Amino acid sequence: MSDTATTPTNATFDQFGLHADILKAIAEQGYTTPTPIQAEAIPVVLGGRDVMGAAQTGTGKTAGFSLPIIQRLLPLASTSASPARHPVRALILTPTRELADQVAANVQAYAKHTSLRSAVVFGGVDMNPQSAELRRGVEILIATPGRLLDHVQQKTANLGQVQILVLDEADRMLDMGFLPDLQRILNLLPAERQTLLFSATFSPEIKKLASTYLRNPQTIEVARSNSTATNVTQIVYEVAEGDKTGAVVKLIRDRGLKQVIVFCNSKIGASRLARQLERDGVVATAIHGDRTQSERMQALDAFKRGEIEALVATDVAARGLDIAELPAVINFDLPFNAEDYVHRIGRTGRAGASGDALSLFSPNERKQLADIEKLIKRPLDVQRLTVDTPVRHHHDERAAPRRERDDRGGSRRRTTGAHERPHGTHHRQQPVDDFFLKPYEPSPSAVSAAAKRDEAPAAPQKPASKQPLAALLGGFGMPRKTTPSN
Numbered sequence: 001m002s003d004t005a006t007t008p009t010n011a012t013f014d015q016f017g018l019h020a021d022i023l024k025a026i027a028e029q030g031y032t033t034p035t036p037i038q039a040e041a042i043p044v045v046l047g048g049r050d051v052m053g054a055a056q057t058g059t060g061k062t063a064g065f066s067l068p069i070i071q072r073l074l075p076l077a078s079t080s081a082s083p084a085r086h087p088v089r090a091l092i093l094t095p096t097r098e099l100a101d102q103v104a105a106n107v108q109a110y111a112k113h114t115s116l117r118s119a120v121v122f123g124g125v126d127m128n129p130q131s132a133e134l135r136r137g138v139e140i141l142i143a144t145p146g147r148l149l150d151h152v153q154q155k156t157a158n159l160g161q162v163q164i165l166v167l168d169e170a171d172r173m174l175d176m177g178f179l180p181d182l183q184r185i186l187n188l189l190p191a192e193r194q195t196l197l198f199s200a201t202f203s204p205e206i207k208k209l210a211s212t213y214l215r216n217p218q219t220i221e222v223a224r225s226n227s228t229a230t231n232v233t234q235i236v237y238e239v240a241e242g243d244k245t246g247a248v249v250k251l252i253r254d255r256g257l258k259q260v261i262v263f264c265n266s267k268i269g270a271s272r273l274a275r276q277l278e279r280d281g282v283v284a285t286a287i288h289g290d291r292t293q294s295e296r297m298q299a300l301d302a303f304k305r306g307e308i309e310a311l312v313a314t315d316v317a318a319r320g321l322d323i324a325e326l327p328a329v330i331n332f333d334l335p336f337n338a339e340d341y342v343h344r345i346g347r348t349g350r351a352g353a354s355g356d357a358l359s360l361f362s363p364n365e366r367k368q369l370a371d372i373e374k375l376i377k378r379p380l381d382v383q384r385l386t387v388d389t390p391v392r393h394h395h396d397e398r399a400a401p402r403r404e405r406d407d408r409g410g411s412r413r414r415t416t417g418a419h420e421r422p423h424g425t426h427h428r429q430q431p432v433d434d435f436f437l438k439p440y441e442p443s444p445s446a447v448s449a450a451a452k453r454d455e456a457p458a459a460p461q462k463p464a465s466k467q468p469l470a471a472l473l474g475g476f477g478m479p480r481k482t483t484p485s486n
């Protein structure tokens with residue numbers, strides 16, 4: 001498809017010729033040297049070329065595309081109040097609301113000393129404030145596909161002057177069934193534009209998307225920065241299934257963890273674990289698709305402020321979360337999809353900080369462990385963890401279906417879905433939160449507009465790509481931890 005860039009070393013932000021206003025913002029963010037993806041992507045994007053970037057969240061890719069976009073748009077920046085002087089010139093599409101919000105926060109910080117305007121639109125919240133902001137005019141728009149189409153339909157977003165398109169986490173967008181929405185959006189954009197596609201994997205579907213919509217792209221493949229990878233210590237603790245909650249409490253207490261994400265394979269499991277941890281004195285909350293957007297944002301903010309010790313999350317809810325310097329993640333369940341393990345442990349050891357990826361492994365998860373080791377191309381250090389005083393509750397919530405309180409204080413009947421099959425049954429299906437899988441999420445105010453569409457609904461969810469990740473991630477040459485698990 002194109003030449004592959006090599007990773008430069010010793011780069012500085014000064015070398016790119018970025019405007020002083022952008023350099024000032026970079027300095028204020030505390031960035032001193034560009035990450036490898038930034039060192040590679042910034043000059044290519046500045047040169048106007050299309051990019052096919054293999055990079056995950058955590059590599060610094062957001063600044064890698066945002067900084068040169070801001071630089072390229074600066075000559076068009078206007079201090080005029082007229083909306084006509086602020087058309088959408090750069091569009092950044094992301095699969096999830098959380099990622100959209102994070103990208104928007106970064107763009108805003110990087111552009112704060114310029115007169116360029118940015119805004120973010122995503123579903124699950126009132127459209128009206130978004131519409132008002134769009135009407136005032138923004139040059140850089142960050143959006144999830146469904147809500148963007150709502151705005152296009154309502155004529156609050158006009159994409160006719162977009163010069164730069166970014167497809168962020170493109171593999172995730174396809175996995176979530178956004179392809180039809182993406183195609184609709186792409187058809188609304190000028191053919192003459194620069195397109196930047198970022199994806200953790202280059203599956204055949206991604207390559208097809210790229211060959212259809214990108215022009216002679218430069219491929220940029222960057223391993224998750226070696227400093228990050230080598231700073232993540234991975235330990236697998238073998239425990240009885242019934243002792244897992246006690247094991248989480250023990251790990252948090254013994255290691256003095258003040259901020260940890262605990263991953264569960266299902267949203268019901270996440271809610272249950274958060275409640276159990278609370279009963280055992282750990283300040284915990286669950287973040288998953290049964291929570292409203294504002295509940296999830298509140299939980300995330302409280303976690304970032306250090307008010308919550310354990311954020312219990314499902315994979316899709318946690319995708320793209322950027323929490324600086326997270327000391328540890330715990331896998332309560334080993335993920336069914338080995339790639340999710342890589343995404344999960346990428347939440348710790350970010351931007352050069354060290355971190356621990358601690359996984360609980362019960363005998364019925366051998367297949368998942370084998371899949372992970374195959375993917376990362378190395379055996380994992382398995383230690384026994386003895387939970388002295390197993391945390392058991394009067395009613396074992398893993399038992400048969402019953403009415404349970406949901407996170408909003410209501411009561412609902414448990415349904416038996418793909419994520420809830422008892423252990424030992426066949427469960428290779430990707431565990432996902434349906435909330436996030438709705439490719440089209442009209443708000444109440446957009447329902448009438450959406451109803452008018454004659455196009456078919458988005459494609460159903462497909463299982464996540466099985467492309468190997470280890471090559472992109474540098475093979476995880478991490479030291480084994482030899483200390484006993486006490």
Ligand code: AMP
Pocket residue numbers: 030031032033034035038056057058059060061062063322324350351
């Ligand atoms: P991203 O992969 O874009 O989500 O970025 C991951 C984290 O790295 C974010 O917290 C960024 O603020 C941070 N970051 C991005 N670029 C740099 C840099 N050059 N130096 C230090 N931190 C950075």
